[in-house]
């Protein structure tokens with residue numbers, strides 16, 4: 001996967017004339033802060049224009065990739081879902097807007113809520129350079145997601161990516177209920193693919209099911225999550241690193257793999273799914289081992305052999321995160 005060309009150009013433009021060394025330092029300091037603050041619900045950390053730009057250059061390709069991948073998986077389970085409107089909460093520099101516009105041709109209207117003025121300003125500047133009218137015309141509002149009452153407009157698609165981990169547990173629950181009320185079609189939550197990111201997604205999944213949501217992806221069932229407590233359900237999306245990102249990270253690899261956990265809750269029941277592939281298939285000579293989360297709410301690890309031609313053919317095409 002690649003970052004959309006117009007977004008790359010917009011990011012390159014925003015970085016023009018900036019001292020790479022100082023941005024790299026800011027980005028490294030931000031990552032250290034994010035790692036150190038996780039769990040305390042300290043709130044947003046990228047506050048200045050420099051911090052917002054460092055975040056976008058360093059992280060936006062990866063968050064875009066994760067959101068795009070989660071939206072695609074959702075779309076496969078809900079092929080008739082054609083959102084006209086979206087709302088993104090904790091929008092940052094706008095990764096979800098670009099991803100949703102790339103996934104859904106139907107999208108006509110987008111609203112983004114973000115708490116930090118510098119992030120919002122950068123997101124708006126980048127969006128103004130998009131080739132997609134819906135991205136250019138998106139409306140951005142400075143809003144605190146923890147404000148009470150939080151009035152959210154009703155839309156077809158609500159997204160909230162890499163935000164919930166910055167909030168405390170009770171704030172997450174309140175926000176979840178607000179987001180679900182605002183959702184006419186699909187609510188997508190994405191978090192880092194870490195034990196903590198997954199624990200947040202797992203808890204919110206249970207809350208969503210308790211209030212009557214269907215799950216479009218990744219789970220093929222609405223039973224209790226069968227993942228053992230010492231493991232975590234996550235997926236990975238590879239994305240090419242734009243040259244500015246390679247320079248900023250001092251990276252030699254031309255790509256990175258973003259690991260993420262997600263849940264797409266829906267008001268419409270999705271088509272049945274036999275199972276989801278939850279690990280890289282292990283290919284050996286003559287066998288392919290899969291790890292699946294099944295419709296029955298169980299984890300199974302079948303070994304596929306060449307003897308079963310149909311399964312073998314399917315297993316050769318199987319990919320982590322895909323449907324089985």
Ligand SMILES: C[S@@+](CC[C@H](N)C(=O)[O-])C[C@H]1O[C@@H](n2cnc3c(N)ncnc32)[C@H](O)[C@@H]1O
Pocket residue numbers: 043044045046059060063064089090091092093094095096113114115116119143144145146160161162163166
């Ligand atoms: C890690 S960034 C993620 C940005 C974007 N969603 C993405 O995926 O790239 C988290 C964003 O949530 C915003 N945020 C955190 N707490 C917030 C709050 N209480 N109200 C509004 N925005 C908040 C931060 O300012 C930041 O832009």
